Amino acid sequence: MSAAETRSLLTGNHAVAWGARLARPKVVPVYPITPQTPVLELLTEFQAAGGLDAEFLTPESEHSVMAACIPASLAGARVFTATASQGLMLMHELLHYASGARAPIVMANVNRTVASPWAFWPDQTDSLAQRDTGWVQLYVESAQEALDTVLQAFRIAEAVSLPVMLNLDAFYVSHALEPVHVPPQALVDAYLPAYAPEHFLDPERGESWGNVVTQDMYRRHRKSLGEAMARVPEVAAEADREWQALTGRGWGITERYRCEGADLVIVSLGSMCGTAREAVDALREAGIAAGLLKVRLFRPLPAAELRAALAGVRDVLVLDRNFSPGAGGVLHQELRGALYGMKHAPDVRGVLAGVGGVNVSAAMIAELARGARIEDIVPEAVWA
Amino acid sequence: MGLMTDLLCSGHAACPGCVEALSLRHVLGALGPDTVAVIPPSCLAIMAGPQPLSGLRIPVYQPALATSAASASGLRRALDALGKKDTQVVVFAGDGGTYDIGFQALSSAAERNENILYVCFDNEGYMNTGAQKSSSTPHFARTGSTPAGKPTRKKNLTAIMAAHEIPYAATASSGFLPDLLRKVEKARAIRGMRLITLLVPCLDGWGVPEDQGIALARLAVQTGVFPLYEVEDGYRFTLNEPHKSRPVRDYLEGQRRYRELDEGVVATLQREVDEGWARLLARL
Numbered sequence: 080m081s082a083a084e085t086r087s088l089l090t091g092n093h094a095v096a097w098g099a100r101l102a103r104p105k106v107v108p109v110y111p112i113t114p115q116t117p118v119l120e121l122l123t124e125f126q127a128a129g130g131l132d133a134e135f136l137t138p139e140s141e142h143s144v145m146a147a148c149i150p151a152s153l154a155g156a157r158v159f160t161a162t163a164s165q166g167l168m169l170m171h172e173l174l175h176y177a178s179g180a181r182a183p184i185v186m187a188n189v190n191r192t193v194a195s196p197w198a199f200w201p202d203q204t205d206s207l208a209q210r211d212t213g214w215v216q217l218y219v220e221s222a223q224e225a226l227d228t229v230l231q232a233f234r235i236a237e238a239v240s241l242p243v244m245l246n247l248d249a250f251y252v253s254h255a256l257e258p259v260h261v262p263p264q265a266l267v268d269a270y271l272p273a274y275a276p277e278h279f280l281d282p283e284r285g286e287s288w289g290n291v292v293t294q295d296m297y298r299r300h301r302k303s304l305g306e307a308m309a310r311v312p313e314v315a316a317e318a319d320r321e322w323q324a325l326t327g328r329g330w331g332i333t334e335r336y337r338c339e340g341a342d343l344v345i346v347s348l349g350s351m352c353g354t355a356r357e358a359v360d361a362l363r364e365a366g367i368a369a370g371l372l373k374v375r376l377f378r379p380l381p382a383a384e385l386r387a388a389l390a391g392v393r394d395v396l397v398l399d400r401n402f403s404p405g406a407g408g409v410l411h412q413e414l415r416g417a418l419y420g421m422k423h424a425p426d427v428r429g430v431l432a433g434v435g436g437v438n439v440s441a442a443m444i445a446e447l448a449r450g451a452r453i454e455d456i457v458p459e460a461v462w463a
Numbered sequence: 464m465g466l467m468t469d470l471l472c473s474g475h476a477a478c479p480g481c482v483e484a485l486s487l488r489h490v491l492g493a494l495g496p497d498t499v500a501v502i503p504p505s506c507l508a509i510m511a512g513p514q515p516l517s518g519l520r521i522p523v524y525q526p527a528l529a530t531s532a533a534s535a536s537g538l539r540r541a542l543d544a545l546g547k548k549d550t551q552v553v554v555f556a557g558d559g560g561t562y563d564i565g566f567q568a569l570s571s572a573a574e575r576n577e578n579i580l581y582v583c584f585d586n587e588g589y590m591n592t593g594a595q596k597s598s599s600t601p602h603f604a605r606t607g608s609t610p611a612g613k614p615t616r617k618k619n620l621t622a623i624m625a626a627h628e629i630p631y632a633a634t635a636s637s638g639f640l641p642d643l644l645r646k647v648e649k650a651r652a653i654r655g656m657r658l659i660t661l662l663v664p665c666l667d668g669w670g671v672p673e674d675q676g677i678a679l680a681r682l683a684v685q686t687g688v689f690p691l692y693e694v695e696d697g698y699r700f701t702l703n704e705p706h707k708s709r710p711v712r713d714y715l716e717g718q719r720r721y722r723e724l725d726e727g728v729v730a731t732l733q734r735e736v737d738e739g740w741a742r743l744l745a746r747l
């Protein structure tokens with residue numbers, strides 16, 4: 080651990096802003112939305128005070144924010160933005176545009192319910208509904224992880240030329256104050272050198288982007304996008320290992336908590352994992368061999384890692400703080416897909432827990448886990 | 464025309480005789496090579512060509528239809544951050560991409576006074592999708608989505624943009640080339656948001672013969688249907704030559720989009736043009 084590291088009390092949002100500041104982005108287009116607004120406010124304060132030398136744009140909508148991000152990135156600038164919920168929804172057209180343009184933009188999304196009706200609570204349907212847009216997706220559990228992940232996200236994005244979205248739950252992470260280690264600038268500069276892409280928009284080079292392509296060119300382009308995605312688990316793991324070597328903090332692309340000898344494993348994303356840890360401790364104390372598998376990298380889904388982590392496990396309980404009407408919990412579906420065809424695959428149960436931001440206590444999770452061991456498996460996710 | 468180098472290559476895929484392609488070539492020539500263009504879906508994007516070819520000898524970024532002004536803003540800021548402050552960022556967009564779906568982003572970029580030159584190639588309809596109306600389509604003109612004639616009047620983009628008090632807003636016509644080139648050169652030298660609304664007859668969409676495009680672009684000005692003027696900082700109006708000197712009927716004849724207009728409609732259009740002209744004179 081570096082001696083020059085400072086320790087501060089930060090919310091998840093402010094930790095994101097600190098991460099962004101340390102990454103030295105050159106262009107930051109951004110639009111306010113609850114509960115992301117403190118990210119925007121702190122970044123603009125940094126800039127006003129001279130701590131962040133970036134071009135700030137505050138256009139009329141998130142659609143224009145992402146529209147501005149893409150060619151700024153293609154011109155060769157490092158680009159950061161942040162949004163939540165409706166803002167992410169409004170960007171949808173341009174999320175595809177960004178990955179198609181292979182623009183390594185990093186965006187923080189604060190997971191909040193999507194309207195209608197209007198609500199402001201933690202719920203991951205907003206980002207999970209973007210799973211097919213070609214963005215790498217990471218989910219974090221704490222303010223510290225949020226800060227570290229912003230920096231890792233740029234490493235990943237620029238290594239594979241894909242945009243990266245890091246997701247933090249509304250309020251539980253975005254607004255909760257925690258002690259956070261803020262690494263020194265020199266450490267970050269060594270970890271994340273200035274962005275220097277091979278291709279960029281410049282009159283001296285004459286390269287263009289977006290012109291109409293043939294069927295075959297389009298197909299090849301999509302295929303290469305898929306190949307870049309396929310490299311992400313290894314690239315992300317390496318970015319995390321290097322970060323750990325520098326700071327002592329590593330998060331993994333997945334994390335196994337007390338999974339040794341577990342016959343029941345809880346699987347979830349984001350802040351739910353913090354509560355699930357407590358439930359696992361309680362279950363272990365009660366003599367039940369339970370563990371937690373936290374999925375930090377959700378897109379691409381690290382299927383090989385998940386299969387390895389769950390090999391030999393009898394029961395899996397997926398907790399989804401999101402809802403895809405007609406399909407159920409998104410992580411539940413995805414995990415079943417990843418385990419399909421695996422020899423002696425575990426029984427996978429899905430529970431819609433915490434949808435709309437309702438509180439899910441450690442006791443509730445422990446109760447659900449006990450039920451999972453005795454009740455018959457059903458293919459659909461059930462409402463907690 | 465000393466700057467005229469061919470930055471638009473031959474062999475682009477616009478309709479034969481397309482006035483828009485001709486105007487694009489001249490506008491590019493006046494801008495010069497230290498320019499990056501933002502071209503949303505439109506006939507202009509067809510001229511920019513299919514990958515891996517490009518019809519333009521400058522870099523082109525083709526954004527989503529609603530996003531030209533926002534994309535140009537992001538590009539501008541990135542070039543600024545990278546120390547390329549003298550490179551021009553120019554938008555070449557159609558009227559649909561400007562008056563309609565891209566308008567919110569354009570208004571915002573104007574309010575922020577982004578340092579971009581926005582040239583709207585106004586052919587008064589969605590031509591790339593087969594000639595449907597836009598909010599730039601004039602009163603009574605028939606289009607694919609207004610088969611009985613458009614029931615409402617053309618939106619006044621230049622006036623709306625001037626009302627944002629941007630440094631420069633002007634109209635131009637492909638029928639008056641020296642005036643157009645002077646305006647491009649003038650706009651090029653100004654910093655901040657600049658708009659040129661360039662009237663370009665569409666042969667196909669307006670229903671005019673291949674050799675009549677330029678003549679119509681001139682008639683639109685001579686009849687006062689599309690006056691040439693400049694507005695600096697939102698209030699300094701300059702009226703450019705030529706002024707209104709002919710009846711609107713001379714312009715309507717020979718365009719299939721105005722076929723079968725009865726006398727009452729022609730009189731209505733004449734009254735609208737006369738009133739518009741008087742309002743413009745009052746602002747000088």
Ligand SMILES: Cc1ncc(C[n+]2csc(CCOP(=O)(O)OP(=O)(O)O)c2C)c(N)n1
Pocket residue numbers: 504505506507527528529556557558559560561586587588589590591592597
């Ligand atoms: C979001 C979206 N909606 C619809 C389209 C289809 N579209 C492509 S070009 C165009 C019309 C453009 O009209 P205009 O801007 O006037 O350009 P012109 O074709 O006349 O040159 C439309 C509707 C699109 N590309 N994107």
Ligand code: SF4
Pocket residue numbers: 476477478480481482483484506586590591664665666667668
């Ligand atoms: S449709 Fe009209 S504007 Fe488009 S290429 Fe043809 S003539 Fe030109």
Ligand SMILES: [Mg+2]
Pocket residue numbers: 557558559584585586587588589590597
């Ligand atoms: Mg048009």
